[in-house]
Amino acid sequence: MDRVIYFDNNATTRPLDAVIEAMVPILRDGYANPSSIHQFGQQTRHRVEVAREQTAALIGASAREIVFTSGGTESINLAIRGVLSASREKRHVITSAVEHSAVRNLCGRLTDEGFAVDVLGVDGSGRLVPNELADRLRPDTALVSVMHANNETGVLFPIARVAAICAERGVPLHVDAVQSVGKLPIDVQACPMTLMSLSGHKFHGPKGTGALYVRRRTRIDAQIVGGSQERELRGGTEHVAGIVGMGVAAEAAERDMAAHAVAVGALRDRLEQRLVTTIGTSVVMGGGAERIYNTTNVAFAGLEAEAILILLSGAGICASSGSACSSGSLEPSHVIAAMGVDPRIGHGAIRFSLSHFNSADEVDEVCRLMPQIVARLESIGSASRG
Ligand code: PLP
Numbered sequence: 001m002d003r004v005i006y007f008d009n010n011a012t013t014r015p016l017d018a019v020i021e022a023m024v025p026i027l028r029d030g031y032a033n034p035s036s037i038h039q040f041g042q043q044t045r046h047r048v049e050v051a052r053e054q055t056a057a058l059i060g061a062s063a064r065e066i067v068f069t070s071g072g073t074e075s076i077n078l079a080i081r082g083v084l085s086a087s088r089e090k091r092h093v094i095t096s097a098v099e100h101s102a103v104r105n106l107c108g109r110l111t112d113e114g115f116a117v118d119v120l121g122v123d124g125s126g127r128l129v130p131n132e133l134a135d136r137l138r139p140d141t142a143l144v145s146v147m148h149a150n151n152e153t154g155v156l157f158p159i160a161r162v163a164a165i166c167a168e169r170g171v172p173l174h175v176d177a178v179q180s181v182g183k184l185p186i187d188v189q190a191c192p193m194t195l196m197s198l199s200g201h202k203f204h205g206p207k208g209t210g211a212l213y214v215r216r217r218t219r220i221d222a223q224i225v226g227g228s229q230e231r232e233l234r235g236g237t238e239h240v241a242g243i244v245g246m247g248v249a250a251e252a253a254e255r256d257m258a259a260h261a262v263a264v265g266a267l268r269d270r271l272e273q274r275l276v277t278t279i280g281t282s283v284v285m286g287g288g289a290e291r292i293y294n295t296t297n298v299a300f301a302g303l304e305a306e307a308i309l310i311l312l313s314g315a316g317i318c319a320s321s322g323s324a325c326s327s328g329s330l331e332p333s334h335v336i337a338a339m340g341v342d343p344r345i346g347h348g349a350i351r352f353s354l355s356h357f358n359s360a361d362e363v364d365e366v367c368r369l370m371p372q373i374v375a376r377l378e379s380i381g382s383a384s385r386g
């Protein structure tokens with residue numbers, strides 16, 4: 001493959017070399033089943049438990065509170081369905097309008113199944129208003145499920161405040177922290193959330209790996225029913241190499257997080273500021289809110305995101321948009337729509353998501369190309385209108 005500038009780290013990240021180096025010997029030689037009694041199996045069990053400690057340490061949990069899953073989506077399904085199944089008499093759920101499709105589509109299913117689902121709106125900058133949450137809690141609220149960092153805009157929800165409101169009213173809180181775990185310090189001791197979903201491939205671990213943090217004494221039922229693995233919360237022989245790889249990624253993230261926050265944050269700011277200064281039609285989505293340091297979502301008014309992405313891709317630059325192209329009509333993403341952004345602006349929203357593998361040279365290359373791309377598309381647009 002030719003040189004690629006990879007600014008799509010919220011979609012997935014490049015695995016660390018240390019992750020791959022830890023996984024290969026497990027795939028090749030450490031293949032025993034961790035549930036087997038023999039010594040070979042117990043060696044594998046040990047590797048899984050080391051990874052559990054590493055994953056728990058990243059979020060201040062105890063190892064017993066970590067359930068390994070196949071990724072963020074499965075963790076979210078286990079959290080939401082698992083809690084609802086264990087609290088049968090309660091049928092009310094609260095979520096937000098800007099959740100990832102894993103939460104959003106599951107909540108759609110719940111509505112079809114007769115649950116009452118309340119959807120909290122956001123303001124023009126994508127911020128959640130915690131007091132609105134307090135007003136919507138009911139005696140039959142089984143669960144609140146909101147995200148920490150938004151995958152499209154990077155806007156951060158005030159999770160500590162949300163957790164305090166839920167804890168005060170005795171309502172379990174699930175946090176989709178897939179985009180923040182490994183990038184921001186999260187301490188489940190300091191923040192009383194009940195459950196939290198995370199995904200290995202978002203912090204330089206392997207795909208197909210994830211975990212659900214389940215606070216001690218939480219009532220939750222398994223959704224994948226089988227053997228007694230994962231303390232009977234997730235049946236099935238463990239993906240040992242993946243789990244080991246995620247553990248290594250978790251340990252590295254914990255160690256390097258502060259340094260990466262500074263370096264990646266500086267790159268993101270440089271990119272954002274230059275785009276906004278050089279391209280008059282650009283608007284930062286969620287620019288008025290507190291955001292995770294690796295993400296910027298810049299809308300180029302009057303243009304279609306897909307056209308921009310195609311030209312960027314032709315130049316070897318990977319970015320993305322939240323728009324879904326359905327039956328020929330390009331809808332702005334539900335996140336941008338929930339923020340009330342004018343569709344003529346929202347249609348041109350591009351997400352650049354960075355990691356510590358990026359460099360200032362890459363940022364400068366994107367900043368050099370973007371004005372040309374915008375000018376080219378504007379001239380095509382005005383020619384077709386004229
Ligand atoms: N939640 C958020 C906020 C995400 O960004 C993603 C993935 O993009 C997911 C959940 C799903 O995670 P996974 O790809 O590990 O299933």
